[in-house]
Amino acid sequence: MVLKSKTAEANFDSLLRIFTVPEGPGSTLTQIEEEISQNLNQFLREHIVSEEKPLKAIEQDFLASQIPEQPVFVSEHTQHLLDKVVAQSVHTSAPSFIGHMTSALPYFLMPLSKIMIALNQNLVKIETSKAFTPLERQVIGMLHRLIYTDREDFYTQWMHSANHSLGAFCSGGTIANITALWVARNNALKAQGAFQGVEKAGLFQAMKHYGYEGLAILVSERGHYSLKKAADLLGIGQQGLVVIPTDEHNKIKPDALKATIRRLKQQRILPFAVVGVAGTTETGNIDPLAEMAAICQQEQCHFHVDxxxxxxxxxSHQYRHLLNGIECADSVTIDAHKQLYLPMGAGIVLFKSPASSHAIEHHAQYILREGSKDLGSRTLEGSRSGMAMLVYACLHIISRAGYELLINESIQKAAYFADLIRQQDDFELVSEPELCLLTYRYVPKQARLALQHSSGDTLAQLNQQLNELTKFIQKKQRESGKSFVSRTQLTPKRWHYLNTIVFRVVLANPLTTKDILHAVLEEQRHIATQAPSLLRQIEHSATAILSDNI
Amino acid sequence: MVLKSKTAEANFDSLLRIFTVPEGPGSTLTQIEEEISQNLNQFLREHIVSEEKPLKAIEQDFLASQIPEQPVFVSEHTQHLLDKVVAQSVHTSAPSFIGHMTSALPYFLMPLSKIMIALNQNLVKIETSKAFTPLERQVIGMLHRLIYTDREDFYTQWMHSANHSLGAFCSGGTIANITALWVARNNALKAQGAFQGVEKAGLFQAMKHYGYEGLAILVSERGHYSLKKAADLLGIGQQGLVVIPTDEHNKIKPDALKATIRRLKQQRILPFAVVGVAGTTETGNIDPLAEMAAICQQEQCHFHVDxxxxxxxxxSHQYRHLLNGIECADSVTIDAHKQLYLPMGAGIVLFKSPASSHAIEHHAQYILREGSKDLGSRTLEGSRSGMAMLVYACLHIISRAGYELLINESIQKAAYFADLIRQQDDFELVSEPELCLLTYRYVPKQARLALQHSSGDTLAQLNQQLNELTKFIQKKQRESGKSFVSRTQLTPKRWHYLNTIVFRVVLANPLTTKDILHAVLEEQRHIATQAPSLLRQIEHSATAILSDNI
Known part of the structure; x- marks a missing residue:
């Protein structure tokens, strides 16, 4: 027994060591850190996927369901992580990884993120964050000003005001969108007479009190899927997310929006929020925000811009006009982990009015006492990390002018790629880039001609074959690990609204060169030859169409 | 013009450099990283607050609302961060920071977190996470097994099943609780006949279809404030969070729970979820989970354990019995950033049934296609970081046995501190520790005697004066920066349910020694002498009470 207890004590002592500040540059942990850095640098210089393995095979390394009973050394486990996790990860910041909105990270974020992790501040309350709280408020103020360009004294008055928030840091855009719509819902169904407001009395009582038959959030058919989640979560129901058609440039049709609002109101359904999209996920287009804002003001809807x-x-001074009207939005979501080049986990919602977020205020006895500057009283989340510090660092180190260079370069690169695609006789640009996102597909020369001359079933059949080819190419390209584009499904007017599968490219990585873009097309063209039977089917369909048309 | 364009090009080239892998150990960035490490190690060896400054003064450093127009060097900005942010932060892992659930971090997490930041994986979909997806599924499986102890073949079948999730990683406990209650709400109001389910048709239609007058979530009066947020967000309303009284040990009264469920049902209010608390935030007590589970099964409520x-x-084999009954919960929230010693941002919700989360399933065209293993189709959040990797590392490096040592030590240390407080004649233990959390207050000797002999207004007056003293001590102690305890407000039966302000102590940091606990009491006793007029008032009240009683 004595022996056992002594062992326990010895074990506890060795556990204590893992919580103790390591001494000096020669420590084991410092050596491990150097090894990790070298390995990561190696990885980040290489291909997108260093080793192509089917998911089923990777899963074999992650089958144990029992928490290990015995500890392993840090060095040993580090090696395991490098072999089994890093080596089997996706190099999302590779210059040829142009398929998603996750892009390259500035290298200075690696050392700086150490500060965030080591200090482990909790932004929910001042007591566990101190300087991080005013810092986060400042970052929110800066992004607010970027959008709303209010005057200096506005920020002097509100930025650090205990009872107000100009916005909220969130784990991502989904939480930011949900927060905005939560505020909108609560403000639309607020206390009145004996009714205590939806936040207290709930949605059922609110609907009965106001005499509504339903609630609606309106967004174009290109809206992000998080809005459907929001409608579900907030009790409105996915059917309450009313989808408005877009024009051939994937922008909402303002007339249709207006007409739908009127129709809903006649049905006693309250369209309490309209969402404008500034950069649709699938095509990168921007809704006519100013027109939408005017409609929202007229119809008294909360106007949120995603x-x-x-x-x-x-x-970008050069391109910010593309978002004209955003300054009229009641709330705006911006993901810093997208085109602000931050690591994952930095969504932000901004509110035009400092008082908006009162609608979602919560207090408790042990924290968030009224009048405190604790940020947690007006956020959906509770405990939160000091991610704002990294945004703060990027805003200073890159600066507004630096971001402008990055944004302009991305947009111009997308225009270049669009031109390049147009020059090919076996590729088809499906959606034009407005920012740095575009979609296209590979269409053999003869099939391109046939598409122009077909309709009805023959068009549908050829299009379906092309869809199969696009899927094949995208999958093979991903698996070969040299480059990556994503894919989605659109319904272009040009092809009679048929479901059309396309390659989707996002050109935010400043290291992506023109050579890479040329190589991507070459690679796709080459992969197509690996599907001879699909190509034959396409050729067959095309020939039939063209001979019918002669 | 040519010159201007050349400058822009030069600027862009220097921007490219920040995205390029730094070369070798002599690079500027490596030097900066070393400087940061040294500074952080220095900071982490020091007091809780290196420099006490009022918040107003700190805010002066964070007043600018304009995003900087010109870039600054990384080295320059790093120095700024060290001076203005690090130096003015709270050292949450100091051994004498015993006031919140945020505790020390194992040092190996600093180098390992580098992997997470550098790889910047996005767990929403396989395409941007690869090995991280099976890894996260495994971690969820391990924690599921820790709670539910299902057999090996259960995990073989479900852990990596594309159409099922045993749980979800969340940014924190708030999102985890909301996710669980969202699932519970949607399962309680599911599709039936022509009604398409609350997720599609919304809450108002659901209530009409099922003929309910309201919905309720039941929890003890010690439930976390995030549940109120959840009730608001989900459209149930804060009034739908029905609070059940607790016994003198801060545990829910099962009879009251049962009676309330019955009463609500008679009122056609559906008590669709009951939340058991396993470690209340304010007192650390655990509800009688097994009894609650039995009631929930009988009454057909979703049973969630926070x-x-x-x-x-x-x-801990030694203490896990304290949570008996948790294995009957339909869902459980665990925050890895609390007693699993992870950095901020690691909440997890676990579901007993692999099919539970179907109730919140969402799909889109470009990601989360049906049948894919993308984790994003059954999480509240969208894009998410690779935090699961750090949990995975801790589970391996610390192991089950290591965690047992940490947990046992914490619980035993709290028992020691409780004993120590009991031995003092001028401190009063207000809530006994069940895990490693306890509350107490400083009560001068004479006042302790007087409390025993008073009631009504005189008791209330004395208690109020003691509240002022507790607030004074806690604030001074925090400001002096040597140690930190938090405070909250309880209503102890012993003091006739009067609002009683108490010190709240959480002893999870393995480096907190017995000497520190002794010193904390000494410090508080000493601070009390700095409030002579408060002490005189207390003495006066106490003397009056005692002389009346003689």
Whole structure:
């Protein structure tokens, strides 16, 4: 027994060591850190996927369901992580990884993020964050000003006001969008007479009190899927997310929006929020925000702009006009982990009015006492990390002018790529880039001609074959690990609204060169030859169409 | 013009450099990183607050609302961060920071977190996470097994199943609790006949279809404030969070719970979820989970256990019995950033049934296609970081046995501190520790005697004066920066349910020694002498009470 207890004590002592500040540059931990850095640098110089392995095979390394009973050394486990996790990860910041909105990270964020992790501040309350709280408020103020360009004294008055928030840091755009719509819902169904407001009395009582039959959030058919989640979560129901058609440039049709609002109101359904998209996920287009804002003001709807991806464009004097009207939005979502080049986990919602977020205020006895400057009283989340510090660092080190260079370069690169695609006789540009996102597909020369001359079933059949080919190419390209584009499904007017599968490219990585873009097309063209039977089917369909048309 | 364009090009080239892998150990960035490490190690060896400054003064450093127009060097900005942010932060992992659930971090997490930041994986979909997806599924499986102890073949079948999730990683306990209650709400109001379910048709239609007058979530009066947020967000309304009284040990009264469920049902209010607390935030007590589970089964309510803080106790063979009944919960919240010693941002919700989360499933065209293993289709959040990797590393490096040592030590240390407080004649233990959390207050000797002999207004007056003293001591102690305890407000039965302000102590840091606990009491006793007029008032009240009683 004595022996056992002594062992326990010895074990506890060795556990204590893992919580103790390591001494000096020669420590084991410092050596491990150097090894990690070298390995990561190696990885980040290489291909997108260092080793192509089917998911099923990777899963074999992650089958144990029992928490290990015995500890392993840090060095040993580090090696395991490098072999089994790093080596089997996706190099999302590779210059040829042009398929998603996750892009390259500035290298200075690696050492700086150490500060965030080591200090482990909790932004929910001042007591566990201190300087991080005013810092976060400042970052929110800066992004607010980027959008709303209010005057200096506005920020002097509100930025650090205990009872107000100009916005909220969130784990991502989904939480930011949900927060905005939560505020909108609560403000639309607020206390009145004996009714205590939806936040207290709930949605059922609110609907009965106001005499509504339903609630609606309106967004274009290109809206992000998080809005459907929001409608579900907030009790409105996914059917309450009313989808408005877009024009051939994937922008909402203002007339249709207006007509739908009127129709809903006649049905006693309250369209309490309209969402404008500033950079749709699938095509990168921006809704006519100013027109939408005018409609919202007239119809008294909360106007939210989901600029999760495109919001960073405001940094560019040259292109910020593309988002004209955003300054009229009641709330705006921006993801710093997209075009502000931050690591994952930095969504932000901004509110035009410092008082908006009162609608979601919560207090408790042990924290968030009224009048405190604790940020947690007006956020959806509770405990939160000091991610704002990294945004703060990027805003200073890159600066507005630096961001402008990055944004302009991205947009111009997308225009270049669009031109390049147009020059090919076996590629088809499906959606034009407005920012740095475009979609296209590979269409053999003869099939391109046939598409022009077909309709009905023959068009549908050929299009379906092309869809199969696009899927094949995208999958093979991903698996070969040299480059990556994503894919999605659109319904272009040109092809009679048929479901059309396309390659989707996002050109935010400043290291992506023109050579890489040329190589991507070459690679796709080459992969197509690996699907001879699909190509034959396409050729067959095309020939039939063309011979019918002669 | 040519010159201007050349400058822009030169600027862009220097921007490119920040995205390029730094070369070798002599690079500027490596030097900066070393400087940061040294500075952080220095900071982490020091007091809780290196420099006491009022918040107003700190805010002066964060007043600018304009995003800087010109870039600054990384080295220059790093120095700024060290001076203005690090130096003015709270050292949450100091051994004498015993006031919150945020505790020390194992040092190996600093180098390992580099992997997370540098790889910047996005867990929403396989395409941007690869090995991280099976890794996260495994971590969820391990924690599921820790709670539910299902057999090996259960995990073989479900852990990596594309159409199922045993749980979800969240940014924190708030999102985890909301996710659980969202699932519960949607399962309680599911599709039936022509009604398409609350997720599609919304809450108003659901209530009409099912003929309910309201919905309720039941929890003890010690439930976390995030539940109120959840009730608001989900459209139930804060009034739908029905609070059940607790016994003198801060545990829910099962009879009251049962009676309330019955009463609500008679009122056609559906009590669709009951939340058991496994470690209340204010007193650290655990509800009688097994009894609650039995009631929930009988009454057909979803049983959720909020074990955000206490869940880690399951690692201890010696103490896991304290949570008996948790294995009957339909869902459980555990925060890895609390007693699993992870950095901020690691909440997890676990579901007993692999099918539970179907109730919140969402899909899109470009990601989360049906049948894919993308984790994003059953999480509240969208894009998410690779935090699961750090949990994975801790589970391996610390191991089950290591966590047991940490948990046991914390619980035993709290018992020691409780004894120590009991031995003092001028301190009063207000809530006994069940895990490693306790509350107490400083009560001068004479006042302790007087409390025993008073009631009504005189008791209330004395208690109020003691509240002022507790607030004074806690504030001074925090400001002096040597140690930190938090405070909250309880209503102890012993003091006739009067609002009683108490010190709140959480002893999770393994480096907190017995000497520190002794010193904390000494410090508080000493601070009390700095409030002579408060002490005189207390003495006066006490003397009056005691002389009346003689």
């Amino acid at each position: 600029a999760a991806w495109g919001g960073a464009t405001l940094m | 074990a955000a803080w206490g869940g880690a106790t399951l690692m």
